[in-house]
Each structure stands twice: as C-alpha cells, then as structure tokens.
Amino acid sequence: MNHTDPVQLVALGQGYQALVFDAPGAANLLDRLTLATLSSCLHRLSSQPPSGLLLFSKKTHFILGADIKEFLPAFAGPHHQLVSWLEQARILFNQLEDLPCPTVALLQGHVLGGGTELALACDYRMASQDTLMGLPETRLGILPGFGGCVRLPRLIGLDPALAWILEGTPRPAAQLLAEGAVDGICATTDLQQAGLTLLTRASTGELDWRARRPARLQPLALPVSEQQLTLQLARQRLASAPAQGEAPARAIAALAASLNQPRAAAQQTEQHHFLQLCPRPQTRHLIGHFLSLQAKQRQRPTRNVSSLSLVGGGLMGQDLADWALERGLQVRLYEADTARRATLAESLAQRWQSLPAAGQAARWQHLQLLERPEQLADSPWVLEAIDEELAAKQALWQTLESLLPEPALLVSTTSSLGIAPQARGLRHPERLAGMHFSQSLVELVLPAAMAAAQRQQLVDLARQLGKVPLQVADGPGFLVNRLRFAYLAAFLELVARGISPYRLDALMTRQFGWPQGPARLLDEMGLANARQILCQLTSQLSDRFARPATDPLSTHLQAGRGGRHQGAGFYRYAHGQPIPDPAWRDDTLKAPPDDSLTLQLLLPLLEEAALCLEEKVVASAAELDEAMRLGAGFPAFRGGPCAYLDDYGLARLLDEVDALALPHPRYRHPALSRRLALAESRGYPEVSSCNRP
Template structure:
C-alpha cells in the first residue's frame, strides 16, 4: 500500500475491501493523479472482486469534485486529450458500477461534483449528519461530465434531479434521505460499522443490490408525457430567473436528450453537451472567478490581528458590521452618540441574534461592550465609523477621536461616496485615516474597497486588509475620490437607466432585460429602490460635483418626482415599484408603451456603454491597479454577472468596435455620460485587457 497515494486499497474483515481517499493535501479531489490510481485499483478489483466494496474518506470531507485548477489547461489543450479525460472518468465510474459485488459509498462533509458522481455509481450510500452533497457544475459554466446527468434522474426522479443540476446548491443529509439520494444517515463513529452491516445484508440476499443496477443503465422509467411536462416547467422557471449563462440551458437539454437513452448513449449525449461548454468564454470567466475566490478564502488570517475593534454608529450598517466582527471572534466596543438609539441597542441586538444558540448569544455578549462616551474608545488601535454619510459629521467625529486614541491608531471610514481626503482635512495625522468601504447590501456583496493615504506605512495597510479578511470580505485597493471605483461605475450605468426612463422606456422592461438576459441579480430600478432614491440622488450629486456633470440625473428623469411623492424606495414601501408585504409590484403608471420600442439589444448597449467607458477612464486614471481587479471589484461589489467576467472581460469578448457600431445605429439619443472620443481611440487601437487570452 502506497501511503502517499491519493487513494488506498484496504482489505477489511470478512472478505470486504475499501477504496480509501486520503490525498496528500487538505482535501480529496478527483485530480488526474487520483484518476490514474483509481484506474489501477478498479482493474484489479474487476479481475479479482471482493465480497463487497466500500468507498470512504479519511478526511473531514468525502471528495470535493475534480481539481478545478486542472480545468483551464485541459480546456485549452487538444480536443482529443479533453475527450480522453472525460472517457477515462466515465469508464472508471462504469467499471465501479459494474463490479460483480455490492458497492457502498460512506459520505461525510462536502460531497461535490465528481465526488457526487462517483458516489452515484455505487449501489448504496450512507451519509453522516454533516453531509452536503450536490452537483455545482453549472455555477462553473459546465454540466456534470462524469455521468451525473445520467445517473441522478434515474435515482431520485427527473424533477429533483433538475433542481440539483440547475440550481447547483448542495443538499443536506436529511434532504438527501428524503429524496432517495442516500439510504441512511449514521453518526460518523458508526458509519464504517454500519456500512459493513449493510454489505452483509446485501450478500445475504436481504437486500437485492443487483436489482438496482438496471435502473441506472436503462432509459428513465417515466412516461414521455410526464417527462415533457416536467421539462417544460423547468424551461419556464429558467426563463424567469436571472441569466446564468449557457450552462443551465445546456444541462437541461442534455438531460432532455438522454432520458430515453440507455447508459452508453446517454453518457455520450452528456459528453457532447459538456464539450460544447468547456471552451466558451463564459466557462473560463466562471472558473477564473471561482479560483480567485478560492485564493482569497484559502489565504490564512493572522490570529489576534485586531484584539479590539472600536465601532462608532449603531444604525443598520453599524449593527451589521458589529455582527460580522463578533461572528469572527473579534472584540467590539460600540458607541452610538444618539441617546435613544444607544438605549435601544441591547434590544435590537437581541432581536438580530434570536436564531443563534444560547451559547453563541452568550459569546456575542461577552465579546461586545456598549459604550456611553467616545472617550471609552481610547485604547482601540482601529476605530471604524458607520455614521451618516455627511462630511461635516464625519470630520467632527475624527477631530474628536484623534486626540483620544493611541499614536499609531487607525481611523477607518465606511463612506461610500465622500472620499477620504476631505474627511482628513485638519487632522494632525491625515495619513492615519483610511477608507474601508463595504459594498451594500453587505449580505449580498463581499467586496471591501480599501483607500489609503500615500504616507500610510505598508504594515498598517496590511493591518487594514487583514481586518477586511477577518470580517470575511475580499479587499481590493482603489484610489481616493468620489464614489471610489464601484459606485463610480455603477452610477454611470444607473444614470443611463434614468435617461432611458426619461425617454419613455418602461423601468420594468429594463429590469427584465438586465436580469433575465444580461444576468445582473437585480435590475436598475430594483437596485435604486433598494439603495433608497434619496441616497442615490445624493451620490449622483456628489459624483457630479466631484468628477463631472455627466453623473447628474436628467431633469426629466423620475427620481425627483418619486421623492416628492414620498416614494423613496423599498424602505418607504414604494419607489419605482410598490412593495406589498415585502414583494415588489410594478406600478401600472410605468407600463411600457408598446409602440416603437427599441430592441433589447439596443437598450442593453445604451445601458452598458457608459459603464464600460467609465471603466476605461478608471484604468487610465489608475483608480484601480489592473483590469483583473476592476472586474473582480464589479463582480463582488456590484453583482456584475460572473459568467461575463466583468466589464473588461466583457469588452474583450464582445469587441469595443462592434459595440460602438451598434451604439451609433441606435434610434436613441446618446447618453450624456458617454465618452465617444475615448471609445473610438480605444477601438482604433484594438486593445485587449487580457491579451494572453486568444
């Protein structure tokens, strides 16, 4: 037995054997090396089968799928090598499924992608209570390629299998048992004994393991009329959801074509659809996004980097930040200046923590100290403000706190639009004031924009970045200025939206276009409602004064009218939409005039060009260091569709010259935000933001 191998073959009692996954790294992956070892063992098992075979992991998780780091080189390589890789895995899983003995997978922790497909090739599955099992391939722009599209619907039914594959969300153990994906749930210490007992029952004839196999090899046992109804409903749900790229549609069609085929033909159909996706731009963007996020999450945080965090502001943002910090084990000292709001903090915090266990609630209270005076922050090395977005209020706070804090203490502003330099005016040490802008809503966006004074030492910059990571966020450094990076690009897009509405285009038509076709999680009207129309109007005014008049909303746009009517957005119950019991309802007054409406393609160009041109300006002005960081910031901080890569990647894929040609053919006025000279210069130079990508 090779203890350094990712898979080991063990001989157990009573003539049973086990394939034990124990890769040298932190987790088990179906890498090429793992598949090669597995291939050798399965040849041996086929030639000399045991009485029964167990598959289990020595790690906390079973198998987290294929090694995604191998994907991009494989997809860029020769076609025959890619086909060979898929056929190797498919052949191995079929060999496992065809062994002349009962097979059983013991599952625990995460069982994802290829790990799930391997488990599906076994006759039985037992799960530990902590098991999360799923097929997330569509989130990477792919579909299950190792037999998952074939085996899963035959095991748990078509409707449930479609939900697994199209949603890509892992299922917990109780749901797995209810859907028939596993045969039982056992505590981890009893998982192996329970597995041996189940194999014994199979060998004794009490369980008919052989009867399970034809079901997975034959066409789906479901009348064609019921198949068609289920598929039609799935297509309808997909059409109404925000666009996710081509993968969900390809996965749905792969299932539809393979349901009535025997195993070999069905697996070939699955492979054909997989190959159509793997070289697409969208797939590359999603895989790169995943790898980028994985790199951020795997970066170790240093313990006790921030022994105590001072926090000023007990509003919604302040409490959200306190909750983030407390959840990560940080000590928080929270000060709220307004007496009534300060008195209400214990009750508001208790309400937020109702869903936590008693032990977790007690831990939160032990880590938190509610302060009565700003002087009580005197010992903090980091103080983070979350007060109103008002320049004079923030300046006043910093002038109060600076003399109270230690010499090396850092002052951190969460401002979204004011800039850092204006706040630091008059401080003895302006370099000690930095920006830590959490993109909102914080529950949906994981980006933090970091803004530093040039004189701030590198060690303190790293301390601020480490705080962002400890709070579970991804930091990206940007230059100081109104709106920083994300809001500057986002409001270029929102200003264009307001101009189109002023031209008579329905905001609801634009919301549908930008979600269901382009892929934003929210349309621009819903986004404005969520951020609050007064807040959006204030940011536009700040950007207009601080950068250029192009950010000023058009006079005929509805923003001022809605505000005057008391429709300030979702929090007031009405904005572009009316909100009934939390649900957005279109207002008939905004219905589209069906005559002479521009095409969806024209509207999309009109909305996106200002954002794309502003991105080019931000790179020229060095607001952000690179196209890759700009794209990541917009994905994580604004919800730009990950399958489109980001503004720079989208321009590379679509082509700026093509986009400009389409813009010039529109029957709509060019948005005031546009920079046609800049775009034409870039188009003539034919730049690529990612020149290494062919």
C-alpha cells in the first residue's frame, strides 16, 4: 500500500490493527479515491481479521463526509453510476460492521455526513471533548445515503434520530454521550489510549461487543404505534417550520418505510429515497449554495483590520460596534445627540449582559465612547450609522472631510440613499463609499475614482467583520433593499385589500421558505424606517414602490405600534415572542387562493431582479441570487430570484399573472416581458435566461 494513500492499514501490536485516515489534503473526505482505498483495506481485514480494529484520523477532524464537489457531476451523470457509488459505500460500511472482531472509532473535531455514517458502522465510538458530530445532508437537499437513516435510529432511538436528520445540526460531545451516540469522552491527547483500552476490554470479553450487533441488523425494537406517533409529531413540527425543500419530508418517509425492515431491505429503501432527491433543482441549488459559501469562507482579508471608527449610536451603530468588538477590533464610537449619548453605555451594557464577565470586560476594554467629532481626526476611515436623512448625511461628510486627513475614507452604511447624492459638496467625492450591511452580506458601492488599495481596504473590513462583500452599482436601495421592498410593497397592498398579514406570513414561511414572513420582517426593521425607505424608493425609482392609499404602516404608526422594538407592530410582542392581533379577520371565502397570493407577492421582486440585471446593478444573475440568499434570506433551496424564474418557467409565470388581471403598475412586468422576448429570439429551449450570467 502506498504511504500517500488516504487510508492506511497499520499494525498496533497484540493482534490489533488500525484504519488511519490521513488524506493528502487539509481534511479527510470520503471521496472516490478514499472509498477505493478503504475497499482494499477492508478486503485485507476480511481475509485476515485482527483481534480488534481502531479507526482514527491524523487530521484535526475525523472525516468531514463525502466530497461535496463530486455530488453535482454524480447526480447529473448516468443513473447506473450513481447507484454504483451508493452501493459501493453501502457494501464497504457493511463489511466494516460485519468484521469478526470489535471495532472502535476514535472521533475528534468535526465528524459529519459520511464520516458519521462510517462511525455508526463500528461497535463503539470514543469522542474527544471537541467533537461535533452530525448528519447535515438535508441541508444539501438530500438525506443520509450511506446507511445513516438505518443505523442511527437503531442506535439512539427514533425521536433523537429524527432530530439529528431533520435539523442537520452537529451535536457536541456531551450531547452525543447523553443520547448514546458515543460510549465515552476524553481529552484529545488521551483519545488513542482510551480507544485501545476500550478495544482491549471488548476483545478480552469484558464488554460483549457481539451483543450490540443484532439491534443494528434487525427492525427497530419499538412498537409500531409508538413509531407512528413519533413520525406524526415530526411531520407536524416540519409543517409548522419554514419550508426547507423536499429533503426533510423525504427523510421522514425513508425512516418510516425502513424502520421495520432488516438491514439489507432498509438500506435499499434509504437508497430509493436518496435517488429520488438527486435530480431535483432544489438539491442543485442547496449544494451550489454550500459550495459558494465554502469558497467565500476561504477568502481572508489581505491584511488584518485593527480598528473601526463609527458615528451614530443607534441600533445600526451598536450592531456594527458589536460585530467589530466580537472580533477583537478597537472601536471608537461617537454619537452627536446628547440625550442618546447619555444612554448609549447603558444600551450596550444591556446588549452584553448575557455574556460572561470576561467577555463583557473585553468589550469595554476595546471600546471608546467619544464626546466630540474632533476625536475621530486620526482615523483611517469613519463609518456613519445615523438616520436616513440626506441633508444630515451630507452635513456629516462635509464636517468629517475637513477633520480627517486626505487619504482617510468616509463610509456610509445607508440602506436606501444613493452614495452620489451624499457626496455632493465634497471636495473629494471619491473618498465616499457605501457599505450596506444586510444579514451576512455587505453590499459595497465603490466610486470609480477610488484607489485600488482603498477598495481592497473596504473588502478586507467586510471580511474582518465576518461578512461576505459584493460590489454593486450606486442607486436607491442598491440591490437587496430594492428587491426586498418591491416584495414588501406588494405585501402592504394585499393587507390594505383585507388579506390577513398572518396568513401571508404563514404562506411565505411554511410554504415558500423565507425565514420570516413580510409582517415579521417589517416589525423587525421598524415600521417608521420601512415607510421612509419606501417613500425614498418611490420618489427615486417609480410608483412600483408606492404604498396603498390606506397604508397599514401609517395606520400602525398612528396607533403607536412601530414594530418589535416598541412592543407592537403587525404583531404584539410579549417577552420577545410575536402574538397575532385577534382584531384581524381574514375572509378566506373572498381571499384569493394561496398560489395567487404567492404570485402577487413575488412578481414585483422578480421584476426588480430583471431590471437590476438590465441596469447592471450587479454583475451577474449568479451574484444577484447569492446576494438575496445571504442578504435577504431568500430560500436557498429555491436558488434565488433568477434560479426561481428558471425553475418556474418565465412564460408560465407571465401567463398566470396576466390571467389575474391585476391593475397595479407593479404587475405590468415590462422587464420580464423583455427577458421573455430576448430568450425566444435566441431560441432557448427554456424561455427564462435569468440564470445565465
């Protein structure tokens, strides 16, 4: 066997052997080469069984699962090759499970996907204190396909197994031990000795390893009535949560069908359900999203950013300060309003009260609250987070331009105002950039005349703050808010027509998959802020963003219901939890069906997406989709607005909307019609071309 093989078979003495995983790269993956090498090792072990077998990794992590980069080519390839790949893994794991000797897996770091399924095929598992173990496959649009759906419920029970598979969240070592997924925990430095001790106890007969195996090979030892109740509760929990695509429901179906089958039949059932998911567009979208995130996470700042200067102590300013302090940056924060400045320290203290004492002390040690703007004079850059008022921002920039040395950058965190209008009156408008923070995304507006080194500084700052940077063109709302508020404007129109906001929230979360419905989203951002942004977009873009004559935002604001931070908005809030207002009465007999409401909510967003591509607000459809996933929470399993258009079919969408005969300008879809004409003129078999960069 070559010493560079990803799996080595090593003699340990006393008749014991070890399968040592040590791939040439940074991490162990169950790629095709590793599976082929593992097959060779297991063939030797089957022909000459040892007294006991250890499995361990020479890497920081045990095994991170299959190589996800191999998934999409495999799923798009010939069906028989995909089946062969699954059967190869199943045969190998069964060979390991059937060895006539005790087997112990030594787990450390991350143990994910196929790595977990390999460990489940062993008789015992010993974990280091830093172990995180889980089955994240449903987050990729698939389900465990190397035996995880079969082995896990037989090891830890049906209810916790369902939680593992449906949530996809890795479990820490203490939880693994409590649930019975591992047999012990120790320090990483003691892991191999602990494994050898466990192996010796099993091989000498102190532990009856043979008694463990029948439970993994036979149907689940749980009455059918209890199985059905547990499965039904899992379906109900899934139905009440935001939609995640087909994979979670398919995983429940796979478990339901396989629980009462012996191993061979149960694994065939698991494979059948796995294969049903492989060709789904949502699977392609989720895997593509995962690979894109991985690539972004590998991008590091070209130089570390050590300090951040801020103007504005409101919610946005406090958020920015918090992100920076969490990452060890020195932060200087200036708030011009005397009353707000007086309560700023108290507000920050309330934010940090749940942190341990050392964490709170570190925050205060790295934070300086300033009394005068002159104290910012030596800053390399200053970010503003003041109110969304153009005149106020222009005045601030003119003050700071006179205070800061010429190379220093001025950065607006505006959510709706363009950067060029803010720069009017500056001697050096090229010094003013935009950074719109939205969830895990930062939209960067970088003036053409800005030096390349300064552009890179802002990219580095975004990455240092743990955000993904994306350059967009200057303009009202930039990209994310322009699309998001087109959707919110449509929501307000429907509410004004008498549709319950709670029905629309349920529709957009439980059926479409947004993490929050539009009413909850408006409550979170604040209704006064949302109204201001809509007014700005209407005046600067078009009446597509106009609020209805009977405006729910204004109605709530007049009643003192400004959103979650005021205790009430569309919802009332008790201890932070939203409670629907019982005064709403949705006449479901007159209200349009769900499909019609979904179209009316989404079409304005899709229209703006097409317009943004035409206007080159963003470089490509792929970047637009990524921005909406990262910045607005667009459901990853739907890919993004452009991918959704491709999957739905543009011609079908337009026909369905035309049949509704909606009068508002936002439903005239000129941009989508132009894209349809363009696609047809190029002879595309599918009329939509949004997903082609």
